[in-house]
Amino acid sequence: MAGDGTLALAALLLHAVAFLVLAVAAPLRRLGRPAGYVSILCAAGSLAAAVLSWRAHAGEAISRLVWTWLPTEGQTLATVGVLADADSTLMLTLVALVALLVQVYSLGYLSDESAPALGRYYAYQSLFAFSMMGLVLAPNFVQLFICWELVGLCSYLLIGFWYQRPAAARAALKAFWITKAGDVGFLIGIVLLWRHTGTFDLAEMRVLAGNGAIPLAGLAVITFCIYLGAVGKSAQFPLHIWLPDAMEGPTPVSALIHAATMVTAGVYLLHRTDWLFALTPDVLAIVVWIGAFTALLSAVLACVQTDIKRVLAYSTVSQLSYMMAAIGAGFSAAGFFHLLTHGIFKALLFLGAGAVIHAAHSNDLTDMGRLARRMPQTAIVFTVGALSLAGLPLFAGFLSKEEILGAVRAGGFTAPFAMLILVAFLTAFYMFRVVFLAFFAEPVALHAGAPVAAGVGAHASHVADAGHHASHAAAGVAAHEPHEPPASMLLPLWVLALLSVAIGVYFTFVHPEPEFTSPAWLMPVAVGSAVAGILLAWATYQRRAIDAASLAAAFGPIYRSALARFWIDDVFERAYLLAILGFSRVIGWIDRYLVDGVLNMLSAWTVTAADDLRTMQSGRAQDYVYGIAVGLLVLLLWVQFG
Amino acid sequence: MNRLPLLSIMTWAPFASALIIMFFARRRPLLVRWTSVVGTGISLVASIWVYWTYDRAAAGFQFQEAFPLVPSLGISYLMAIDGISALMALLTAIIIFAGVFASWTTKERSQEFYALLLVLVTGVFGVFVTLDLFIFFLFYEIAVLPMYLLIGIWGSSGDIRPQGIFGWAMGRTGVGTKEYAAMKLTLYLLFGSAFILVGMLALFVATGSRTFSFLELQTMQFEPALQTWVFLAFYVGFGILAGIWPLHTWSPDGHASAPTAVSMLHAGVLMKLGAYGVVRMGMGLLPDAAVDWAWLVGTIGCINIVYGALSAMAQTDLKYVIAYSSVSHMGIVMVGAATLTPTGLNGSVFQMFAHGIMTGLFFAIVGLVYEKAHSREIFKMGGFGAMMPGIATAFTIGALSSLGLPATAGFVAEFLTFLGAWTSDYPWWLFPAVIGAFLTSVYVLRVAGQIFWGPKAPDPHFQHLPDAQGPEWAALGILVFVLVLFGVLPSIAIAPVDTATGQLLLRLTGQ
């Protein structure tokens, strides 16, 4: 069914076309909105092709198109192409969908940008969509890695989109470096794996793995290296620190790249190669433990954030870790399922948060409150997203979350399972903390010195979009009233909300056949912990029945550590400053003053010696004659007596 | 077969335009520039033509031109190319063509400047296309010597504080001035070429058959002791030009002091002469010694990679950063060559090309930035991205290639080298190489972030700066295009190179 491979290819190439047009045709790009229309048009076409391709590959059908990319020794070393099967086309559809919606949304969200900047934005967006699709459809590790790096590049470029702001410029670099550190492992893993199996091709390798033709000795190191790549990209501990900072980018970017697609690449990678990881159970155990730990860590961190985007960012880290845990437990399909639903509802949440920021001109939850009155539509869709994330029945996250919990338990990891149940509770709590504080509760500012502000002074950095929007809000802050966003922003929100509900309703009633059996108590426990979280949030932030400050005090050390982000960022910063920059200074000094110094020493010696010898040249001809005569004397002596 | 002597045309066209410039273009700066454009343009067309029509199926040395010069000594004007030298000639042509545009605004003595530059390029072309060792050496010297004048007259001085235990020596030699840099570079390279000359003469004597022809020499089997020390002589001699540690210190000073086009050409092409010399002469003529000493070449290459990257990170002067990045990247070239695997050697040659283009781009941009902002101090500049988006984009693409990001030429080169390293006899080379790539991403993006993609610097001089203009676009456009083209479609470079590396390695490893 090669014909259907071309559909996937078309979906991929349409974005490439959009990027090339915008990159090369500078005048078009500088027009701004027309550039956006070009990009959106291509994205729409791409979505259509992706959906068709998905329908064509729904079953076991696999199509593969490859071309030689890198020859060596007269043979093909590496290829590029597309590998379209059920999983990849499904993921392709998700990417195409979210990319299209985000591009439409951005038209409204970034309407105040200057035209050249907007053109640049859409060029990056197209490049990102192309790279992400290339990653999804990659038939081999080389293309996978290429696109893997390219999406990282786009992430860097888009986080740093407002590069004039120091925080954004810093965050972009941080994101790139941290993920690149993971990629070092990934690249080493690929190289080692190539030596190990003699191929880059996923399909060929899978056949080898199926035949047991891959030697197991040393394979664990390789899979661990590959996992390191996923750790960087999918923000697993300890490389998770870049993702919250990445929120300095425009909110649509956060929705597309840092929630729905790019950050899930690590999960997708592990899912795509689960047959390889299955050969190394030790590494999988590491994946589970790190996943569960990261999930818990970031859920705790999410509870103390006051920046709405950071809450969502930590929530993303937490949910990614959920997926990782499921994959580590050996049931990658469950992780992949959650990846898809999460992609939908997390994009929804981010875009909703974007609408809120757009209206309130602030990222800070303490600046919000009772927004539901002003922007009811946004409130509804955001709540739908929050319910999905909490995993309540009838909403998208319900079944996928359940599956993950079941998978981890079925994998025999009891402690991680317990941690994940706790995370489910925390998730519901922090999500509804946001919902209540932003949309339903009285604004915190009205309760002077209200406890929720406790976290503000300590560590909050909410310069992100707010600072940007503040510039054009400066004209009339007082006169400004929050309002519903324009249609270009509302439309994607509704599409995603309806999809979340549709998926939720479908899977609430139509259970797919799971690969494992979950005990009957699992669902009540999961839903119950979520409901408990919601109730706690309601009691604390809506009714203010429980004092937030005393709640924080109850968890004193944890609360304070969480405000300091458990000092992980500080450790990395120190490592960067001391280990890398400091060491480089030492090397630089050594090079200039020792290695080169030795050379200068030789040179200076020569010059000094020459200076001394110079006096021999008196300039008086007679001295030279004298010298010649003495020379003659010596010569004669040598000839006669030597 | 009666066809155009393309290789001679390619080599001598710049020389002819240098003569025309010297004799007919006095006080006519525009004529000087256009003559240079035409001369190098002819070379570019010829090199592309050669590259395109090179018969990949037949492989080996093609486009041969030969006539005896000094028959009694076996010296002949012998020119031919294989896949490796075809790529190198193409690189040279691209860099100099862009370099002519990049130095369009040279004001002082532009006539002599362009003439010397073109003479130098003739030397470089000659080295890549000639197969007679004697002529090779002549061209090599032609390529090295004009550098002294080019840096000494048109260069710029930096500011380095003498300190440390060798402080007095540094004060004495005048560290930082352009005269110092020019002299250091020249002395270093001549020191190296003395080794090369001795090695070549030793081979000439050892053959006993009075020939300098590479084609004949490579069929001979020299005795192991001779091979060993001639190989080491070649390694040191060519290696100095390739910037091997610890003989690399001429390179940062030289590149930092040199004018734009000279830095481009020097870092972009001349350092490749060194690596090319090691591969062509060292590995091509002395296969046994090459196998024996691969560990040394590769290990020092690894030191180069990490050490160069860390040194680059410590610099505050933009040109020094780029210069040290060259040291680091040449390490990859050396490691790739030392792997003695087809993949690694392909990577090495590809890295020569990729690094040539990218560093040419870098130095062109440094020149442009300096011309507009009059500063090379990284941490004083900032936020130029908004004012000069074109330059900023070009720099970023160069930076991405430098750190080995896919879809740029740098990735292909590094990836092949990594694969080669892991399949060589010394697999641990992989790790310094990969770490070097990571360190590169740290320093190069730090610089890009500071100068272009960061908040604006408060300095009032930096508030209204123009983007690139006119001919400068040509320089940037050509280099960026090549960088991306070869990154997206690496097979157009690898396919011909592969035909040559395979034959080379056949003799080395006997497989």
Added chain:
Amino acid sequence: MGLQAYLTLAAIVFCIGLFGVMTRRNTIGILLGIELMLNSVNINLVAFGRYSGDVTGMVFTVFTICITVAEAAVGLAIVILLFRVRRTVTADHLDLLRG
């Protein structure tokens, strides 16, 4: 008389000339020493030529004499010029080429 006698005589004159060149302070005095040295060379040339029965020695002497004269003319002209410029003929004071 044998060849040896002539050679000895020439050597003595040569060394006297050499002594003069080395010790005179006056430039003209140095020139005189040089003339002596050249003379002794001429004696050698003629003597060798005569004892080997070859006229080449004499021919060369003719050449040498001519060249010597040219050298003396130029040398003295330089002395005069120097004198005019530097007001001295003392060789010690002429050290423009000092390193």
Added chain:
Amino acid sequence: MTADAVAFWCLAVVLVGSALAVVLTKNLFHAVLWLALALTGTAGVFLLLDAEFIAAVQLLLYAGGIVTIVVFAIVVTERLVGERISQTSRRIAGGAVVAGGVLALILNAVRGQVFPAARPEMVGDLTRTVGETVMTRFVLAFELLAVLMLAALMGAIYFARPDD
């Protein structure tokens, strides 16, 4: 002792004596005159060696030409400086040692060699033979010599020209 030997020893004494006087007199003018004597003595030596032509050239060019030029030079410089130029020597001891050493070693070398004791008979007119050789075998050198003389002449004129 044959007449030849007597003549040789006399000439040798004159030559060495006048040469010593050249390098030792204080008065520069006297030194020039002593040089004239030395040159004349050399001409005598040439005569002893059957080289009449060379002797003539020596007298004409050397004794006549050079001495005259030197005298002129002295006169001119003395007139310019307005005082008598006396000349002194320095490093006499060192010079004497070095020169003496060289002499001793040359003589040592000469003594150690075996030279033909007798002169071969020269047939024909020696002056004629010299002339023919100059114009045939050494004609190129001869012409070049003419060019050299011309160049020296012009050079001397150029150097000694009066200030503009």
